[in-house]
Amino acid sequence: MNKSELQQQDREHLLHPFTDFHELGEQGTRVITGAEGVYITDIDGHKMLDGMSGLWCCNLGYSRREISDAIYEQLNTLPFYNSFFQCTTVPSIELADALAAVAPAHMNNVFFTGSGSEANDTNLRIIRRYWDLMERPEKRIVISRKNAYHGSTIGGASLGGMSGMHKQFQALDYIEHIQQPYWFGEGGDMSPEEFGVYAARCLDEKIQELGPENVAAFIAEPIQGAGGVIIPPETYWPEVKKVLDQYGDILLVMDEVIFGFGRTGEWFGADYYGMQPDLMTFAKAVTNGYFPLGGTMVGDRVAEVIKAKGGEFTHGYTYSAHPAACKAGLATINILRNEKIIENVRENTAPYLAKRWAELADHPIVGEARSLGLVGALELVKDKSSRARFDDKCTAGGVCRDLSIKNGLVMRATGDTMIIAPPLILTKEQVDELVEKARRALDDTAKALA
Numbered sequence: 137m138n139k140s141e142l143q144q145q146d147r148e149h150l151l152h153p154f155t156d157f158h159e160l161g162e163q164g165t166r167v168i169t170g171a172e173g174v175y176i177t178d179i180d181g182h183k184m185l186d187g188m189s190g191l192w193c194c195n196l197g198y199s200r201r202e203i204s205d206a207i208y209e210q211l212n213t214l215p216f217y218n219s220f221f222q223c224t225t226v227p228s229i230e231l232a233d234a235l236a237a238v239a240p241a242h243m244n245n246v247f248f249t250g251s252g253s254e255a256n257d258t259n260l261r262i263i264r265r266y267w268d269l270m271e272r273p274e275k276r277i278v279i280s281r282k283n284a285y286h287g288s289t290i291g292g293a294s295l296g297g298m299s300g301m302h303k304q305f306q307a308l309d310y311i312e313h314i315q316q317p318y319w320f321g322e323g324g325d326m327s328p329e330e331f332g333v334y335a336a337r338c339l340d341e342k343i344q345e346l347g348p349e350n351v352a353a354f355i356a357e358p359i360q361g362a363g364g365v366i367i368p369p370e371t372y373w374p375e376v377k378k379v380l381d382q383y384g385d386i387l388l389v390m391d392e393v394i395f396g397f398g399r400t401g402e403w404f405g406a407d408y409y410g411m412q413p414d415l416m417t418f419a420k421a422v423t424n425g426y427f428p429l430g431g432t433m434v435g436d437r438v439a440e441v442i443k444a445k446g447g448e449f450t451h452g453y454t455y456s457a458h459p460a461a462c463k464a465g466l467a468t469i470n471i472l473r474n475e476k477i478i479e480n481v482r483e484n485t486a487p488y489l490a491k492r493w494a495e496l497a498d499h500p501i502v503g504e505a506r507s508l509g510l511v512g513a514l515e516l517v518k519d520k521s522s523r524a525r526f527d528d529k530c531t532a533g534g535v536c537r538d539l540s541i542k543n544g545l546v547m548r549a550t551g552d553t554m555i556i557a558p559p560l561i562l563t564k565e566q567v568d569e570l571v572e573k574a575r576r577a578l579d580d581t582a583k584a585l586a
């Protein structure tokens with residue numbers, strides 16, 4: 137089939153995630169056909185530096201035979217067996233052990249799922265089970281943040297705080313959303329430090345309003361990813377810690393689906409921010425995107441209760457601990473460890489990206505250029521001092537994304553915020569290439585919007 141035939145069949149039969157079906161029908165899809173290292177190629181032979189690691193998952197790029205071989209070998213040995221009914225498989229035991237070794241010291245148990253969304257649903261089930269076993273059944277409410285992304289099952293989407301999503305489904309009624317720590321967009325006249333404290337105090341305010349005896353947990357991404365790479369001010373997480381410590385009986389869930397496995401230059405965002413979550417969601421990069429797998433790491437204080445008290449935990453998925461997925465996870469963790477990928481991000485690539493990315497702040501349409509580890513964001517504005525956008529509908533972001541892809545760099549647009557999360561194996565030369573291509577996209581966008 138040629139490109140237009142493929143696009144026609146796609147239009148006729150395939151409903152894509154988070155897509156305006158009507159608009160897609162008119163434009164036709166971009167058909168990606170190959171990938172190597174940190175580059176992807178489309179059906180026209182157009183090669184692009186993948187500044188988004190697929191969808192935040194291919195942290196080791198696209199050419200790791202160790203991972204695909206591990207999956208293949210497992211499929212030829214034991215392609216599937218479940219973990220229900222007192223059964224287990226060797227890869228699932230090995231991966232649970234490996235995860236306990238790389239997770240924060242107090243997290244020694246894992247529940248496997250097929251995705252990040254399912255893992256957040258699992259968190260809701262574990263939280264409820266925990267408080268029931270603790271004989272505190274009134275602790276039911278989970279606090280999350282506006283503009284958070286926690287997946288798209290009903291549980292995940294209810295935890296998430298994206299208004300566009302909430303308009304299209306009926307959310308669970310025991311989830312509350314508070315201020316996000318988005319200084320550039322919502323900090324007004326406060327300094328970033330003041331705003332970080334303010335946003336964290338909003339958690340305390342909400343707990344007081346609901347009554348601490350009713351609050352079961354607080355869930356947050358270490359840095360909001362899909363929301364626009366919202367790096368909280370440095371004061372935010374220490375203040376959240378103070379708030380939670382003051383109560384002592386509100387669980388902390390950190391959703392590490394994007395920041396787990398090295399993106400900050402530490403294994404997990406919790407390590408980077410010195411937090412001790414009770415539950416930690418992971419997915420995406422755990423298998424380098426090669427096989428669907430997610431899960432939640434369970435901290436000792438919760439694990440001890442749910443393991444010590446009798447009675448079945450009535451939750452699980454057919455593909456929980458799928459052996460081939462677990463092999464993919466093991467191969468990924470081995471590469472991260474053996475090749476010191478995360479140390480290299482921390483010591484070399486992240487500081488270099490920080491320096492080069494910050495240079496983009498001098499561009500006339502950039503209101504802020506921020507980065508941390510191997511993520512970055514650019515805020516597109518018409519007026520730097522007032523932070524005014526080009527229009528209410530935030531169309532500049534889409535324009536910039538399309539021009540960037542045309543120039544050979546995959547950037548993503550969240551409204552008028554351009555975001556990158558390149559593979560962790562990016563070299564310094566590739567950082568230069570990324571920044572130069574991003575600048576060209578900005579130049580072209582400024583011209584197109586003038």
Ligand SMILES: *Cc1c(COP(=O)(O)O)cnc(C)c1O
Nearest residue numbers: 251252253285286287391393419
């Ligand atoms: C992608 C993502 C999810 C959902 O993961 P899926 O595998 O798509 O279900 C949950 N939380 C965060 C922070 C994510 O980025």
